[in-house]
Amino acid sequence: MAASLSFATLFAAFPSSSNPSPRRLHSWNSTRSAGTVSATMNQKTDTPSWVKVAEGHGGLHKVCVSSVHGSEAEIYLFGACVTSWKPSNGKDLLFVRPDAVFDGKKPISGGIPHCFPQFGPGVLQQHGFARNMEWSLLDSDNNGGEPVVTLELKDGLYSRSMWDFGFQALYKVKLSAKGLSTALTIKNTDKKPFSFTTALHTYFRASISGVSVKGLKGCKTLNKDPDPVNPVESTEERDVVTFPGFVDCVYLDAPDELQLENGLGDTITIRNTNWPDAVLWNPHKQMEASYRDFVCVENAQIGKVQLESGKSWVAEQHISSS
Numbered sequence: 001m002a003a004s005l006s007f008a009t010l011f012a013a014f015p016s017s018s019n020p021s022p023r024r025l026h027s028w029n030s031t032r033s034a035g036t037v038s039a040t041m042n043q044k045t046d047t048p049s050w051v052k053v054a055e056g057h058g059g060l061h062k063v064c065v066s067s068v069h070g071s072e073a074e075i076y077l078f079g080a081c082v083t084s085w086k087p088s089n090g091k092d093l094l095f096v097r098p099d100a101v102f103d104g105k106k107p108i109s110g111g112i113p114h115c116f117p118q119f120g121p122g123v124l125q126q127h128g129f130a131r132n133m134e135w136s137l138l139d140s141d142n143n144g145g146e147p148v149v150t151l152e153l154k155d156g157l158y159s160r161s162m163w164d165f166g167f168q169a170l171y172k173v174k175l176s177a178k179g180l181s182t183a184l185t186i187k188n189t190d191k192k193p194f195s196f197t198t199a200l201h202t203y204f205r206a207s208i209s210g211v212s213v214k215g216l217k218g219c220k221t222l223n224k225d226p227d228p229v230n231p232v233e234s235t236e237e238r239d240v241v242t243f244p245g246f247v248d249c250v251y252l253d254a255p256d257e258l259q260l261e262n263g264l265g266d267t268i269t270i271r272n273t274n275w276p277d278a279v280l281w282n283p284h285k286q287m288e289a290s291y292r293d294f295v296c297v298e299n300a301q302i303g304k305v306q307l308e309s310g311k312s313w314v315a316e317q318h319i320s321s322s
């Protein structure tokens with residue numbers, strides 16, 4: 001049976017130079033012990049086993065979910081960044097770069113960072129500000145032992161200083177035995193229209209010499225190597241894309257399913273609804289310490305979405321392993 005929690009709001013202010021709004025942790029009855037904030041369903045101590053808010057690296061809050069199947073995931077409220085996804089076999093299929101910082105100022109480099117309201121390059125900071133702001137945990141549900149959490153981001157002084165629009169972003173994350181699904185909803189809460197681009201910049205754990213991506217043959221490509229501002233247009237001719245060197249390429253009108261072999265023995269299926277484009281990135285020698293260990297396969301919306309007042313845009317990503 002699905003059990004919903006309705007959350008009281010807990011405000012916790014932390015200093016942050018880049019995100020001056022207070023860290024708003026929508027929570028329920030919250031108790032802190034040994035660095036952990038436990039979710040309780042009511043005044044008693046009956047902690048649901050499927051969702052916990054804990055203190056992560058740098059004292060940032062992370063939402064930890066686990067399913068009846070034994071799968072697990074972690075989502076930092078800073079950036080609504082899924083930093084860990086372990087299907088039931090316990091292998092973490094996401095990758096966080098060794099140079100990632102968890103200081104609540106810079107975006108977390110790894111997992112599934114958001115690019116919103118700009119993929120880039122463009123007038124805003126690279127990949128936009130959503131990955132650089134504190135999201136709120138709005139809701140949690142347990143659908144037959146498979147947890148679902150919803151995070152929310154709204155405009156505030158920080159976002160308005162760069163992009164003067166009212167918006168609400170909702171990010172629903174569902175965990176099943178073998179999969180992790182996300183639904184991103186962008187709502188225009190302003191009186192005037194706005195446009196945006198966006199992406200889920202997913203870092204998959206990999207052994208780069210064994211990585212391949214299938215499904216992109218025939219797509220129009222915008223190759224950002226060597227100049228990201230003036231990408232070279234072409235068409236992907238390969239059935240299987242590999243990563244022998246630096247890769248930074250946008251694929252327009254990509255299919256709704258890609259297959260990733262991560263070189264570590266896992267086949268990961270990446271399905272989507274309404275993410276029209278894809279991006280492949282591996283920095284090769286630009287990141288000598290880590291490039292062998294990950295590949296970014298990103299669902300993206302490269303063309304601008306024009307959103308009228310009161311309207312919403314929704315896109316889903318489903319990643320699953322076999």
Ligand code: TA6
Pocket residue numbers: 109110113126127201224228248279280281296298
């Ligand atoms: O998505 C690919 C890309 O835009 C590359 O052009 C490169 O700039 C990379 O992302 C940077 O990612 P990061 O996570 O370091 O912001």
